[in-house]
Amino acid sequence: MAERRPPRVSEAILGLVVLAVLIFSxxxxxxxxxxxxxLVMFVSVFGWMLGYPYYLRRRGVDLxxxxxxxxxxxxxxxxxxxxxxxxxxxxxxxxxxxQVLWPRLDTQTRFDRLVEYGWMSDSIWLYLFVxxxxxxxAEEVFYRGFVQKAFSQRMSVWKAVLLQAVLFAVYHQVxxxxxxxxxxxxxxxxxxxxxxxxxxxxxxxxVLNNTAHCxxxxxxxxxxxxxxxxxxxxDDAYDGxxxxxEVVPDQAADKAGVKVGDVILKLNETTTPxxxxxxxxxxxxxxxxxxxxxxxxxxxxxPRLELPVELSSKMSVQRRRMYEWVQQQAQQQHQKLVDExxx
Numbered sequence: 203m204a205e206r207r208p209p210r211v212s213e214a215i216l217g218l219v220v221l222a223v224l225i226f227s228x229x230x231x232x233x234x235x236x237x238x239x240x241l242v243m244f245v246s247v248f249g250w251m252l253g254y255p256y257y258l259r260r261r262g263v264d265l266x267x268x269x270x271x272x273x274x275x276x277x278x279x280x281x282x283x284x285x286x287x288x289x290x291x292x293x294x295x296x297x298x299x300x301q302v303l304w305p306r307l308d309t310q311t312r313f314d315r316l317v318e319y320g321w322m323s324d325s326i327w328l329y330l331f332v333x334x335x336x337x338x339x340a341e342e343v344f345y346r347g348f349v350q351k352a353f354s355q356r357m358s359v360w361k362a363v364l365l366q367a368v369l370f371a372v373y374h375q376v377x378x379x380x381x382x383x384x385x386x387x388x389x390x391x392x393x394x395x396x397x398x399x400x401x402x403x404x405x406x407x408x409v410l411n412n413t414a415h416c417x418x419x420x421x422x423x424x425x426x427x428x429x430x431x432x433x434x435x436x437d438d439a440y441d442g443x444x445x446x447x448e449v450v451p452d453q454a455a456d457k458a459g460v461k462v463g464d465v466i467l468k469l470n471e472t473t474t475p476x477x478x479x480x481x482x483x484x485x486x487x488x489x490x491x492x493x494x495x496x497x498x499x500x501x502x503x504x505p506r507l508e509l510p511v512e513l514s515s516k517m518s519v520q521r522r523r524m525y526e527w528v529q530q531q532a533q534q535q536h537q538k539l540v541d542e543x544x545x
Contacts, residue, residue, distance in 0.1 A: 206264035213263070214352035217254050217344070218369060224250055225373065244332050251344035258348075265347055268400025275402060281394070282406025289390040289407060290414070293383050300379055330416050338408035345370050345388070346395040346404050354396075363392035387411065429516035430489045434460065436477045443467050443498060444480045454514040459507075460497065468496035489515040 224246045259265045268274075345366050353362035367388030371381045391404040398404075433453025437445040443465040449456045460466075466474055470493050474480040487493055495509045 206262055208355050209258060209263050209265060209348055209352040211352050211356050213258060214349045217250075217348065220254070221247065221250055221344075221373070225375070244336065248332070248336055248340040251340040255343055255348045265343075265351070267343075267347070268398070268402055270402075274400075278398065278400055278402035279406055281398060282403045282410065285390065285394050285403065286407045286410040289387060290411070292386055292390070296386060297379070297383055300382065304379075330420065333416050334409060334413045338405055338412055341370070342391065342395075342401050342405045342408055345373075346392055347401050350392055350395065359396045360393075363389060363396055367392055428489060430484050430487050430491065430513040431516045431519045432460075432480075432484060432495075432511065433514050433519045434466075436466075436480070438477050440465070442475065444474050444477055450519050453519050454511050455495075458495065458509045458511040460495065460509065460511075461499070465498040466495055467498055470494055484513065487513055489513055 227246075228243060255263075255265050268278075349369065350362050350366040353365055357365075367385050370388035371385040374381065374384045376384060391407050394407065395401060395404045431453070432455045433450035434446050434455045435448035437447050444467075446455070446460060446462055446464045446466065449460055449462055466480060468474060469480065469483040472479070472483040474483055484493075490512060492510055492512050495511050497507050497509060499505055499507050
């Protein structure tokens with residue numbers, strides 16, 4: 203059997219270029235159902251991350267996970283747990299420091315919204331499963347087992363670790379704040395791979411990290427499902443009630459007939475002079491419970507109305523808002539393509 207050779211930098215660059223093309227093509231699919239968008243992302247991106255190294259390995263490139271066996275896996279699992287604890291502490295410390303030093307730093311990105319769309323959809327279990335299993339394996343195989351190994355043939359190991367960590371952070375498209383944290387994570391697992399000469403421990407760290415993160419998000423979603431909302435946005439500066447400036451389609455207020463410009467005066471017998479009072483009043487009830495809103499309407503023939511409302515869940519409102527955002531992105535993308543064709 204011929205001796206395997208290490209991966210070349212040119213092969214790593216080709217892999218990164220194709221990956222970038224796949225990632226930046228994702229906006230073309232905005233507007234499709236969340237499960238379909240998830241499949242497009244996972245099959246194309248993770249498929250390439252696993253498929254390309256596998257193809258190279260079949261052609262004689264040295265790309266392996268490291269020695270297996272129960273004893274070795276047990277040892278690597280122990281190192282994975284220890285490394286994850288250290289990395290998690292570092293991430294919390296660095297994240298806290300950034301928030302203290304730059305409290306107004308904007309971390310919301312298009313990709314954040316896209317991921318949130320997935321969490322807010324019925325495809326949550328698909329996202330959870332992939333984010334905690336296939337995702338960590340694919341990313342470790344590609345960035346540590348392939349890219350880092352290729353770069354280390356042309357530079358020192360730690361330069362290769364830092365370079366792949368930068369590329370790893372850019373790949374996630376999560377803004378400056380989260381990007382720094384992803385970079386730290388990339389350095390941690392890259393250093394672990396360089397030390398252990400095996401992907402088992404980095405994969406373990408990655409799985410633990412993503413599982414903790416997904417568990418936290420799942421908890422937020424479960425809480426959102428039990429939190430009642432009307433599905434409106436209010437003018438905080440308005441004095442004398444809660445003036446509606448947005449009505450989320452197909453949610454509680456919209457179904458009851460609340461319009462933009464209406465002023466909510468009471469919920470049942472509770473006066474709502476400001477936004478905080480209305481939020482408190484809604485929070486005393488349950489999702490699906492029926493309440494009565496007293497509103498000051500802009501309609502000349504019905505200036506004061508009492509509307510029965512069945513409260514929506516925060517989850518339902520967020521899903522609808524996310525749906526509207528994704529549809530808007532799809533329309534903008536379509537218009538951009540039309541404009542480019544006209545030019």
